[in-house]
Amino acid sequence: FDGFIGVGGGSIMDTAKVANLCSTCPADFLTYVNAPIGKATLVPGPLKPLICIPTTAGTGSETTGVAIFDIVKMHAKTGIASRAIRPVEGIIDPENTRTLPPIIAACTGFDVLVHALESYTALPYNRRLAPENPRLRPTYQGSNPISDIWAVKAIEIVSSNIMRVIENPADDASRSQMIMAATFAGIGFGNAGVHLAHGMSYPVSGMVRGFKPAGYPLDYPIIPHGMAVILCAPSVFRFTAAANPARHLEAAQLMGIEIANSRIEDAGEILAGLLVSLMQKTGMPNGLEAVGYTASDVDKLVEGTLPQHRVNSLSPRLFTVDDLKKLFLNSLRYW
Ligand SMILES: [Fe+2]
Numbered sequence: 227f228d229g230f231i232g233v234g235g236g237s238i239m240d241t242a243k244v245a246n247l248c249s250t251c252p253a254d255f256l257t258y259v260n261a262p263i264g265k266a267t268l269v270p271g272p273l274k275p276l277i278c279i280p281t282t283a284g285t286g287s288e289t290t291g292v293a294i295f296d297i298v299k300m301h302a303k304t305g306i307a308s309r310a311i312r313p314v315e316g317i318i319d320p321e322n323t324r325t326l327p328p329i330i331a332a333c334t335g336f337d338v339l340v341h342a343l344e345s346y347t348a349l350p351y352n353r354r355l356a357p358e359n360p361r362l363r364p365t366y367q368g369s370n371p372i373s374d375i376w377a378v379k380a381i382e383i384v385s386s387n388i389m390r391v392i393e394n395p396a397d398d399a400s401r402s403q404m405i406m407a408a409t410f411a412g413i414g415f416g417n418a419g420v421h422l423a424h425g426m427s428y429p430v431s432g433m434v435r436g437f438k439p440a441g442y443p444l445d446y447p448i449i450p451h452g453m454a455v456i457l458c459a460p461s462v463f464r465f466t467a468a469a470n471p472a473r474h475l476e477a478a479q480l481m482g483i484e485i486a487n488s489r490i491e492d493a494g495e496i497l498a499g500l501l502v503s504l505m506q507k508t509g510m511p512n513g514l515e516a517v518g519y520t521a522s523d524v525d526k527l528v529e530g531t532l533p534q535h536r537v538n539s540l541s542p543r544l545f546t547v548d549d550l551k552k553l554f555l556n557s558l559r560y561w
Contacts, residue, residue: 229275232313235334236285236451239278240293243311246273247293258306260536263297268361269310278313281322283391283404284334284452286341286412288316291365294451296432303428307365307536312416318409320402328392329441330450332508335388335404337452339504340459341411342380343497345373345418347466347473348540366419368540376414381480383407392508419540423462426553427454429530430514437517449517456505457514460498461556465549467494469542502560513559524554 227249232242247258250273256264278288287293291312294305326334351368369377384407390400431454434447442448449457467474471493478497479485488496511517519527528550531538538545545553 227274229277231277231279232287233279233281235280235282236287236294239280239285239287239313240295240305242276242278243287243293243313244295244306246276247306247308247311250274258308259297260304260307262533262535263300263302263304264306269308271310273310275315276311276313277315277317279317279319279322280405280408282326282330282334283320283323283401283408284337286338286408286410286416288313288318289409289412290416292416294428301432302530302533303432304533305536309365316409318405320398320405323391323401323405324395326391326395327441327443328395329439329509330443331391331395331404332388332510333439333450333452333456334408335384335391335452336456336459336504336508336510338380338404338408338411339384339388339501340423340452340455341415341420342377342384342407343459343463343477344420344423344540345369345411345415346377346381346477347463347470347542348418348421349542351418354540364419364536365416366536366540367417369418373414373418376410377418378480380407380411380414381477382482383410385481388504389507420537421462421540421542422466422538422545422553423455423459425534425537425541426458426462426527426531426550426557427451428534429527430454430457430517430519432530433519433523433526435518439511453510453517456501456510457517458553458557460501460505460560461553463501464494464498464556465545465553466541466543467497506561512561513557514554515558519558521555521558524551527554 232239474493
């Protein structure tokens with residue numbers, strides 16, 4: 227091949243990234259996969275050109291050097307993160323999202339919102355441990371003044387358009403805004419990173435048993451990525467707000483509420499409350515219980531979250547295994 231073109235949602239674009247990597251720099255598959263599941267070896271050189279054309283307004287994968295996938299035999303969701311796999315070009319055309327079913331518009335829209343909220347609240351870049359060698363700098367660097375600009379804009383755009391695209395897929399202006407927000411958030415989080423809601427979402431999706439979302443055009447069980455992320459997000463922001471309440475309150479303001487009379491110590495609760503109310507309006511399941519999990523699954527879910535170092539290390543608040551357990555328990559039901 228002279229180059230690659232990925233046309234589709236996040237899984238398709240990520241598959242194109244990995245196909246490019248595996249065919250250009252062949253090696254055992256786990257060579258490049260994130261540690262501790264893989265060896266996280268640096269990609270040795272430039273890859274072939276890759277053009278990505280998203281057909282959902284969600285992942286932002288057309289902008290990032292990250293590919294996420296399941297390793298089925300290990301029951302693990304993990305990924306490859308390297309600047310080398312980032313597409314050379316993304317073609318963003320809202321015509322490609324015209325026929326998205328409302329449930330996919332909702333799930334992917336929540337993915338965008340949480341990308342932006344997490345990159346805005348991630349551990350700041352200057353509080354992350356510097357690597358020994360600049361070449362070992364992670365793809366995800368922590369929140370920083372440049373990623374903040376993209377995240378802020380994406381939070382505002384999604385908050386004012388997500389209901390419109392779900393209720394009326396023919397609303398061209400809103401669909402244009404949403405796919406642009408997906409790209410904005412992608413540039414932000416592709417640089418700053420995401421944190422605990424994404425870390426927790428991977429085992430939530432990976433351990434799915436029988437759940438099939440109503441209206442989802444697949445005939446096998448799935449907890450779509452954006453759904454898994456938003457099911458964890460309210461608990462996560464209630465927890466992380468203590469690390470930087472001002473940022474969490476500001477994020478709530480960006481979602482469209484007046485904060486002049488709000489107390490800073492309520493920041494986490496305010497932000498979580500906005501997300502829960504949006505979940506209700508968009509028909510999301512009421513927590514992890516509604517997608518098939520119970521308290522007896524929490525230990526396994528924690529076990530699946532702990533290896534997600536790439537994102538967990540960007541949590542603005544240090545956490546213990548016990549904290550993670552509480553986060554999952556608090557995510558079982560929201561209303
Ligand atoms: Fe995501």
